[in-house]
Amino acid sequence: MxxxxxxxxxxxxxxxxxxxxxxxxxxxxYDFAGREVRAMQDDDTTNPGMLWVLQGExxxxxxxxxxxxxxxxxxxDARESxxxxxxxxxxxxxxxxxxxxxxxxINHCRSEHQRAEPLAWxxxxxxxxxxxxxxxxxxxxxTVSTGPELRSFLDLGKELFERREGQLNLSCSQCxxxxxxxxxAGSVIPQGHPTGYPVxxxxxQSLGSLQRRLRNCMTGVRAExxxxxxxxxxxxxxxxxxxxxxxxxxxPAVRP
Amino acid sequence: xARVLINFPQRAMRGEIIEIKTLIQHPMxxxxxxxxxxxxxxxxxxxxxxxAYNGDEVFRAELFPAISANPFVAFSTVATESGELVFxxxxxxxxxxxxxxxxxxx
Numbered sequence: 001m002x003x004x005x006x007x008x009x010x011x012x013x014x015x016x017x018x019x020x021x022x023x024x025x026x027x028x029x030y031d032f033a034g035r036e037v038r039a040m041q042d043d044d045t046t047n048p049g050m051l052w053v054l055q056g057e058x059x060x061x062x063x064x065x066x067x068x069x070x071x072x073x074x075x076x077d078a079r080e081s082x083x084x085x086x087x088x089x090x091x092x093x094x095x096x097x098x099x100x101x102x103x104x105x106i107n108h109c110r111s112e113h114q115r116a117e118p119l120a121w122x123x124x125x126x127x128x129x130x131x132x133x134x135x136x137x138x139x140x141x142x143t144v145s146t147g148p149e150l151r152s153f154l155d156l157g158k159e160l161f162e163r164r165e166g167q168l169n170l171s172c173s174q175c176x177x178x179x180x181x182x183x184x185a186g187s188v189i190p191q192g193h194p195t196g197y198p199v200x201x202x203x204x205q206s207l208g209s210l211q212r213r214l215r216n217c218m219t220g221v222r223a224e225x226x227x228x229x230x231x232x233x234x235x236x237x238x239x240x241x242x243x244x245x246x247x248x249x250x251x252p253a254v255r256p
Numbered sequence: 257x258a259r260v261l262i263n264f265p266q267r268a269m270r271g272e273i274i275e276i277k278t279l280i281q282h283p284m285x286x287x288x289x290x291x292x293x294x295x296x297x298x299x300x301x302x303x304x305x306x307x308a309y310n311g312d313e314v315f316r317a318e319l320f321p322a323i324s325a326n327p328f329v330a331f332s333t334v335a336t337e338s339g340e341l342v343f344x345x346x347x348x349x350x351x352x353x354x355x356x357x358x359x360x361x362x
Contacts, residue, residue: 045263048326051281054259205284205325 020177021191026247029190029199029255032181037202041254049131049200049252052124052207056132059125065116071129074113078132086134087142087249090238092149099153101234102130103209121228127207130198134251141248142195144241153231157239160232166223172236187256193244194237196253207252210237258282260355262343267360268335276307276315277330280345280353286321304346305329310339335361 030038040046060071060078075081090101093108100108106129107118119126146154161172175184176192183189197210204212211233215225226233261279268274280302287299299321307315314333343355 045261045277046279046328048279048281048328050261051259051279051326054261055281202324 020173021180021243023246026193026244027180027191028193028195028247028250030196030250030253032188032190033254033256037254037256041196041250047200047252047254049198049207049254052128052131052198053135053252055124055128056130056135059129060132065110065114067113067115069114071109079136082133082136084137084140084143086130086137086251087140088144090234090241091145092147094149098231099150099234099238101210101229101237102133103211104229104234106130106133122209122212127198127209130209131207131252134198134249137249138251139248141246142241142244144238144245146242150238153235153238154242156232157235157237157242160236161239161243166218166221168221170221172217192240193247194240195244195247196250196255198251199253199255201255203256210240258345258353260343260353262355262357264341264357264359266358267362270335270337270361272335273332274335274359275330275332276341277328278305278307278343279326279328281326282345282347284319284321284323284325284327288321298348300348302327302345302347306344307331307333308342308344309333310337335359337361 030041033041040048044050057078060075063070063073071078086102089105090099091105092098093100093105096108103121103126106126110116111118119129164171164174172192175189180189180191194210194213197213198207199213200207201213211226211228214233214236215228218225226236258281260281262276263278264274264276282302283300284302285297285300287297287301289297291297301321301323302319305315305317305319305327306313315331317329317331319327338359338361341357341359343357345353
């Protein structure tokens, strides 16, 4: 009986150890990608994500909305003013009393300051502006804020990450904490660090947001995906960023 | 207008072989897919790409439905003299995108 109890306790300890990834074992999706995909990302002239960055530069300077203001009119040169911004998002908005992710911040800015229609999720224009902003954080460490105002959202995100769901009854952590590096069919399971969003995904043949990726994973376990920008989805984004704290950004990344 | 990335050395030695890399934004719709109502999405791909160097065609490619969206085409040519490179992509809708870049040969 004692031996059995010991074995059970030992097993429990082992599971506790595998929950979560040690900081020095964390690896970006880049490291799991093949040689050709990495080469595509490394060279700005072969990285298709740069087409959206180019588009973003045009949109940045374009005056829109009833206020007839461009992003540049307030923020100046994105290459300077947007440095490190994407590495800090999602961030808490005091007026709304909830965190906004980068896409929501851009749309919030549009409706508040430019008095323009918000851009649709996954539209080329929103992806382009996000890509432009995220590009300015390349190489910078993820430093999402975890102040007391974000505590409850972070906890919710962690809970969602560890909660089993869908017909396959799988949690995010069962794949991305416990089984990373192994294969799911032909694909290597990455650790799920959001370092490169928006990413150009070869499977999508397009750039896509982290929200799209999360919905994709949820559909994969046969769960009902979050709506784009739903508060729990943003909470999950915060947890993922916190989990990847200190890892360098590589947006716009290329992934298989 | 689609966005285009073109990259090659701005200056080259006479007789040098230079690599030219091009990337253009295009959906490359294969014509084999259905929309969410079951109707066929008509084919819309770039079917032809050419590059002319001071008026002489130095590269031409025919593209087919198996080629990915946002096609990347790289090729090389010999830097003969200073002048312009004209790149041209034609798609199934008949839209032609033309880009001109200068090169200096010493």
